[in-house]
Amino acid sequence: MDVGCCDFGFYQEGVATLPIRVLVVDDSALIRQVLSDILKQDPDITVIGTAVDGEDALQKIAIQKPDVITLDLEMPKMNGLDCLAKIMEQSPIPVIMVSYLTTRGAEYTLKGLEMGAVDFVTKPIAEEPDIVSLDNISLDLIQKIKIAAEVHLAKITDLPKRQAVTKPQLPQSPKEKYDLLAIGASTGGPKALYYLLTQFPEDFPLGIIIAQHMPKGFTDFFAKRLNTYCKLEVTEAKTGDEIKPGRILIAPAGYQTKLRRAGDLLVAEVSEEPKLILKPSVNYLFESIAETCASRTLAVLLTGMGVDGGLGMQHLHKLGAQTIAQDEASCVVYGMPRAAVELGGVDFIEGLSEIYNRIASLLYERSDSSGT
Known part of the structure; x- marks a missing residue:
């Protein structure tokens, strides 16, 4: 493994023989199109459909059975977190959240990671290119879709419940050998x-x-x-x-x-x-x-x-x-x-x-x- 040339490393092991089937979920027609266009650039990914809200997504998941879902968090009818909860309860599928960089967006995103989403990307913001741009998210999104397709969700969803700090009890006098x-x-x-x-x-x-x-x-x-x-x-x-x-x-x-x-x-x-x-x-x-x-x-x-x-x-x-x-x-x-x-x-x-x-x-x- 050549670890000296870059920080990323790329998707190599376990590459699927068939394209990764992705459902894009977002209430914005523009964002649905942007994300679909990004994913269609990669021959290992195919966009099998789009959904406009959580309810629409759940219906299409049942019929189309995608390998990975990109999920907007703020949508009408059923928002992304409620949809994510249903996905994890009914038919766990790897989810990459798509979020705006706002206080509420960040809070929702971090909550989604706790609930079982694999990862997230931020939405492109044309008027603030230094924060998020298409060039910044394209590689990130494609890479995360490919990683998500290989993730065993049980490693996220079956994580032990958070425990109170009760053990192990630390002795009173640790050895002072670490900074x-x-x-x-x-x-x-x-x-x-x-x-x-x-x-x-x-x-x-x-x-x-x-x-x-x-x-x-x-x-x-x-x-x-x-x-x-x-x-x-x-x-x-x-x-x-x-x-x-x-x-x-x-x-x-x-x-x-x-x-x-x-x-x-x-x-x-x-x-x-x-x-x-x-x-x-x-x-x-x-x-x-x-x-x-x-x-x-x-x-x-x-x-x-x-x-x-x-x-x-x-x-x-x-x-x-x-x-x-x-x-x-x-x-x-x-x-x-x-x-x-x-x-x-x-x-x-x-x-x-x-x-x-x-x-x-x-x-x-x-x-x-x-x-x-």
Whole structure:
């Protein structure tokens, strides 16, 4: 696997022998046409029909049986979230949500990810080309449709229910050998993070920083939503924010985030540079952590398409950091963790339900379970 040339990685494994059959659902005739035209550019995808609202979509799903659905969230009669709930209840099919970048749109999108949608893209906004344009979303949409067609929905819909922070109980005196916990994620990451982070107690002894792939403008809403679930404070990172116990920083989408030393403090630095494909780049964050913290790092790579984070985790591993990758069985997309594993950069491979236990065991030097 060539992980050095780009951050994405592309759809290769499990390519369907027949075109992926897609139903486009949106109340706007213009958006239906735009999305259909984008998808028709790819010979591996065929648009089998369109629907104007949730009720229309459910009827056509029953008859046409698409492989993947693109779903608008704000529609008359039956909105996207109500439609998504019915789809997951009656005939689970991979769903890619299509959302405007608004407060309500972001809230609906994040709720949809919790309900079982595979991923989302933002709608093209012609008057704001720097935010969302056809060029920006075309590759993204096609890539996500292809990934969604291969996803086992049970890995999303059957995720264990969010648990109260009751176990494992942390001893009073952790070994002071780590400066922080760093986490990278992409497709499937939001729901995995909801599950994982709610297990952290309010006295967790490390600061946490997370790079989750998302379109620009969504990570602030994501951080606020996580903050309502977690015992720790969750906020979108800004330049100068300190990595400290009791706080989780989310790297802002559309920018790059690195860590640097400021005297005795470890702080975030957010910038538009470098101009990498993925913003935030997990590799870029991890490489900065390798420079500043080296072996005093706990790093986790969760579900996600592509290879981002693989090289950064390999570097951390070589420096003596402790590294954990989510296992294939629990990943929505086993791309990023696979890259790190194949590069030899992973100390422990764990199911999502066991990652917090592994982190706790490393913090307190328990030896009750085996690694890779």
